Amino acid sequence: MNYGIKAAVLGLVGIGAAFLVIPMVFGFQKPMIETVQHGPRGVAMGLVYNDGDLAKTAAANKVPTYLPKLPAVGPKASAVYKNVQVLGDLSVGQFTRLMASVTQWVAPQQGCNYCHNPANLAEDSKYTKVVARRMLQMTQNINQNWTQHVVATGVTCYTCHRGLNIPANVWTNATPAPGSDSGMGFAAMNFGIAHPTTVTQAAVASLPSDPFTPYLEGAQNIRVQSTVALPGTDRSSIQQTDWTYALMMHMSSSLGVNCTYCHNSRAFSDWSQSPPQRVTAWYGIRMVREMNNGYMDPLAPVFPDYRKGPMGDVAKVNCTTCHQGVYKPLYGVSMAKDFPELQTVSSSAHPYP
Numbered sequence: 001m002n003y004g005i006k007a008a009v010l011g012l013v014g015i016g017a018a019f020l021v022i023p024m025v026f027g028f029q030k031p032m033i034e035t036v037q038h039g040p041r042g043v044a045m046g047l048v049y050n051d052g053d054l055a056k057t058a059a060a061n062k063v064p065t066y067l068p069k070l071p072a073v074g075p076k077a078s079a080v081y082k083n084v085q086v087l088g089d090l091s092v093g094q095f096t097r098l099m100a101s102v103t104q105w106v107a108p109q110q111g112c113n114y115c116h117n118p119a120n121l122a123e124d125s126k127y128t129k130v131v132a133r134r135m136l137q138m139t140q141n142i143n144q145n146w147t148q149h150v151v152a153t154g155v156t157c158y159t160c161h162r163g164l165n166i167p168a169n170v171w172t173n174a175t176p177a178p179g180s181d182s183g184m185g186f187a188a189m190n191f192g193i194a195h196p197t198t199v200t201q202a203a204v205a206s207l208p209s210d211p212f213t214p215y216l217e218g219a220q221n222i223r224v225q226s227t228v229a230l231p232g233t234d235r236s237s238i239q240q241t242d243w244t245y246a247l248m249m250h251m252s253s254s255l256g257v258n259c260t261y262c263h264n265s266r267a268f269s270d271w272s273q274s275p276p277q278r279v280t281a282w283y284g285i286r287m288v289r290e291m292n293n294g295y296m297d298p299l300a301p302v303f304p305d306y307r308k309g310p311m312g313d314v315a316k317v318n319c320t321t322c323h324q325g326v327y328k329p330l331y332g333v334s335m336a337k338d339f340p341e342l343q344t345v346s347s348s349a350h351p352y353p
């Protein structure tokens with residue numbers, strides 16, 4: 001054989017070997033795995049954690065320093081300012097502290113002018129100010145009416161925004177799968193399965209890529225297991241089960257936990273064998289539906305088109321928007337306790353719709 005061809009063949013073999021070896025060396029996780037017992041002994045409900053991953057999430061979920069609470073002294077904001085529809089009961093000092101905090105949480109680069117026309121702070125000409133007012137009400141509603149989920153810990157703008165204009169983890173409706181509209185006869189449908197977005201949303205599994213539209217915006221039934229042990233009694237298809245699993249993969253990865261954090265794997269559907277966290281999660285699903293339908297979707301006319309998804313809808317909330325890889329956002333440290341104005345829905349007039 002000609003030396004040139006030999007060298008070429010050897011070269012190709014070498015490249016092939018590199019493709020095999022490089023992922024083997026860098027693709028596997030180092031064995032720094034810890035198993036933590038969850039639930040009664042002997043039920044095999046271990047939670048598996050990777051020390052390296054835990055160190056990274058711990059570093060990314062620290063509570064920032066923030067301005068101290070102020071007493072309610074002096075005139076009320078409603079008496080001094082022209083256009084306060086939510087925060088009118090605060091004193092001017094408290095109001096100013098909240099404005100400074102909101103700037104730190106949502107627009108630290110841009111400052112007050114991200115929401116305000118500096119020539120007239122009362123004006124609602126920037127869409128960001130109109131959105132921010134609705135966000136104030138959404139935050140108040142979560143803290144007052146969803147204590148089955150957020151308990152007394154509560155949330156602030158920082159829980160989701162973390163110093164970014166748009167939270168790092170949001171989603172929009174997926175474009176319809178090819179063939180999913182009628183009239184395509186027997187054409188194959190893929191339901192977004194093995195779609196590139198699956199990598200981030202359904203934790204690299206070959207499952208539907210958008211379980212959010214049916215379950216976290218719509219109120220489709222999540223339960224798929226039969227409740228009786230007789231053949232022919234389970235009406236759920238494998239396809240429906242795929243969708244449920246896609247949502248469950250999202251919930252697990254957004255909290256940084258295994259399935260056993262909420263389920264006893266010998267009986268996934270049985271509530272009496274499930275850890276209490278599953279009930280908290282059940283309320284969480286309902287809370288997220290209310291946020292998306294009651295607060296995010298109605299803001300569609302306010303947001304400019306470039307902020308919207310391919311289907312023209314606004315970016316919405318899922319479990320990762322708050323949790324960001326941790327079983328309790330910011331490891332359960334409460335910032336909301338120092339912002340009582342964010343804890344109850346203001347009695348002032350409802351500015352929307």
Ligand code: HEC
Pocket residue numbers: 080081082083084085086087088099100102103106107111112113114115116121122123128129130132133
């Ligand atoms: C993320 C958006 C946002 C940022 C950033 C922001 N504000 Fe505001 N601001 C609002 C909203 C929303 C209102 C109306 C609140 C209401 O209706 O109760 C408001 C109202 C005001 C008012 C009352 C004006 C009037 O007469 O009605 C003042 C004063 C004000 N902000 C000052 C500031 C200052 C100073 C900063 C920077 C330190 C700032 N704001 C940053 C959203 C923002």
Ligand code: HEC
Pocket residue numbers: 102106128129131132135136137139155156157158159160161165166167170303307308314315316317321322
């Ligand atoms: C539960 C999560 C969550 C909380 C809490 C939250 N936000 Fe948001 N916010 C969102 C999402 C999701 C969007 C993105 C909507 C989009 O881009 O279509 C958003 C968008 C915004 C925007 C528009 C940004 C832009 O550039 O388009 C502003 C301003 C804003 N939020 C202010 C606030 C303020 C102020 C608070 C606290 C009072 C707050 N948010 C609390 C989830 C949240």
Ligand code: HEC
Pocket residue numbers: 222223224225226244245248249251252255257258259260261262263268269270277278279281282285
């Ligand atoms: C954070 C808690 C949580 C985690 C983690 C979680 N689940 Fe779930 N799971 C739930 C809740 C809550 C429901 C019931 C939802 C409802 O009824 O609206 C549920 C329902 C299910 C169902 C349907 C049960 C029925 O009655 O038909 C299956 C199957 C399931 N989960 C499997 C899994 C798998 C597999 C994983 C891991 C990939 C997982 N879950 C991770 C909370 C969780």
Ligand code: HEC
Pocket residue numbers: 142149150151152153154155159251255277278280281284285288317318319320321322323327328329332
């Ligand atoms: C608005 C922010 C927010 C969103 C969105 C959210 N959570 Fe939570 N969640 C919290 C807060 C805050 C806590 C901490 C409550 C506490 O201190 O016990 C919490 C606690 C939990 C817990 C209890 C953890 C434990 O160990 O006790 C579970 C389980 C949970 N969330 C699941 C979910 C799931 C599943 C979703 C999506 C369907 C979700 N959450 C969406 C804010 C949120």
